[in-house]
Amino acid sequence: MTERSYHHGDLRRALLTATAAAIADKGPMALSLRDLARRAGVSHAAPAHHFGDKAGLLTALAAEGYAMLADALSAAGGDLLDSGVAYVRFAIEHRAHFEVMFQPGLYHPDDPGVAAARERADRSLSTALSTRPGHPRDEDAEATQLAAWSLAHGFAALWLSGALSTTTEGDPEALARRVLGQLFQQP
Amino acid sequence: MTERSYHHGDLRRALLTATAAAIADKGPMALSLRDLARRAGVSHAAPAHHFGDKAGLLTALAAEGYAMLADALSAAGGDLLDSGVAYVRFAIEHRAHFEVMFQPGLYHPDDPGVAAARERADRSLSTALSTRPGHPRDEDAEATQLAAWSLAHGFAALWLSGALSTTTEGDPEALARRVLGQLFQQP
DNA sequence: ACCCCATCTTGTCAATGGAAAGATAGGGTG
DNA sequence: CACCCTATCTTTCCATTGACAAGATGGGGT
Structure with missing residues (x-):
């Protein structure tokens, strides 16, 4: 599928994936539409067609993130501690999505797509938090x-900010379970 | 002191203040050195002398933030709950500093100045957390x-992300005290 | 009176985001 | 099967930006 045709085939998905990788690597500040286009092998104006502008691209990324978070929380089952661990795991595995989602200044927070995805994630979260x-x-x-x-x-x-990396070393998920247990499981 | 002389008088401070205001308003993404220079009434290259580059400016802002956080925690006294509320109050009152501090990708985290300030804040925080x-x-x-x-x-x-603004309305500090009390004060 | 150096300016360049207008192709319709 | 139609992508262009280099300014110390 690395064809050199006029039509890329799945530019939208390729750009979203490349965006997530670039942000996870260099942060949202260093994100360059032209660089993304270069890596995808398209012209520098191609991204604009799919996302409008830079904020539009990040809007789509945030929407995808909220959808994935909703799924992750649903899949965690009814246990509150497991849901909390799933929340942390999502943030670490999909760092770029997570960071963009909670910086509404980076995208169009009132976009219908992202708003709908966020509402679904809010419902999943609310359900998880309702477990006694x-x-x-x-x-x-x-x-x-x-x-x-x-x-x-x-x-x-x-x-994600690296503030914990000075003291802790091992598996973040195990540490998360220990930390979240301080509140989630009272003796 | 709004003189129109060759020397500004306190450009460094003026730029830091303007930077905090700009970030709190539009986010770090929309920050423009040239715009800051324009508002300060200096040439577009003046900031470079004081901070080197954009990351240098944000490094100075982060250092200032860590220093202020250390002071705020020290001033909070020995009570853990009060320290937690002071932490939240700092984040809200100095939103721009807080947001930059915890995004090391925005600045030079290994800069000696910011590293020293961070260590001092870490000590204040550690002291507060050590209270039983x-x-x-x-x-x-x-x-x-x-x-x-x-x-x-x-x-x-x-x-800060606005995620709570849908449900909550009132004073963030009062809400913070209630929420932090869930863990800080066990019956 | 003189020089030194921190501070600020002017000039320049490559890169970027975005807009406008045109090219291309693949699919449906007649 | 010929035709058009629309989504997709390209080319061209412009204002803005960050960064760098070289020069101007003037205050403070000797």
């Missing part, structure tokens, strides 16, 4: 759920 | 401290 935690003071269910989300999100963000 | 929490299963002190940090960091990140 051990037995904390759940007189404040909203705060409990926000805390669980914040804990998983914060661990993922700190890990 | 209520009475959780602290057989795993490392996990407990990481959980506390992750919780505060995650709440701040989610708030």
Whole structure:
């Protein structure tokens, strides 16, 4: 499929994949549409047709990310701790998607596509968070759920930022399970 | 001091302040050195003298951020919950600093200045986290401290990303205290 | 009075994002 | 089977940007 024809075949998908790789490598700041086009073997204006502009490309990436996160949370089953670990695993495995998703300034957050995907992910997340935690003071269910989300999100963000790499060394997923267990499983 | 002399007087500070404002407004992506220079009333090459390049400017901003965070944590006193709230307050009040600090890809993380400032902030943070929490299963002190940090960091990140704005409305600090209390104060 | 050096300016270049207008081809319709 | 139609991609062009080089300015110390 590395044909040199006029039509690429699946430029949209190729660009999304290349974008994720580039962002995971150099960060969103160094992203260059022209460089993506070069690597895909198309002209520098080809991406514009599929995504409009740079923000449009990142919008599509964010939408894809929300869809994948929704799937990952659904697949995690009903256990809250497993869902939290799945959240962290998603952030690490799909670092570029995760980082873009939570920087709405990078894309068009009101785009219908990304909004729909986000709502689906929110529902999956809400379902996971609704599973009764051990037995904390759940007189404040909203705060409990926000805390669980914040804990998983914060661990993922700190890990991705490299802030934890000084002390920790091993498997992030095992560490995540230990850390999330501090809140998710009360004795 | 709005003199029109050859020398600005305090270009470095003016640029840092303008940078923080610009990032808080439009995000790091839309940051333009030439625009900053225009607003400061200097030539487009003036910033280069003080910061080298764009990454250098953000390095200085990150260093300033770490210094301010260290001060904020120190000023919070010995209470863990208060420290957590101070962490969140810092993130919200100095959004641009916070966002840059935890995106090492934006600056020169190995710069001596920022490294020193980060170490000082790490010490302040470590001190705050060392205060015994209520009475959780602290057989795993490392996990407990990481959980506390992750919780505060995650709440701040989610708030800044706008992910919480759909459900919540009121004062972020009060909400933060409620959420952080889920882990920090065990009954 | 003089020089030194931090600070700032002017001029230049390659790269980028984006817009406009045209080329190409593959598929459906008559 | 010829034709058109539309999605896809290219070419051309422009303003903006980051970075660099070389020069101008002037304050402070000797």
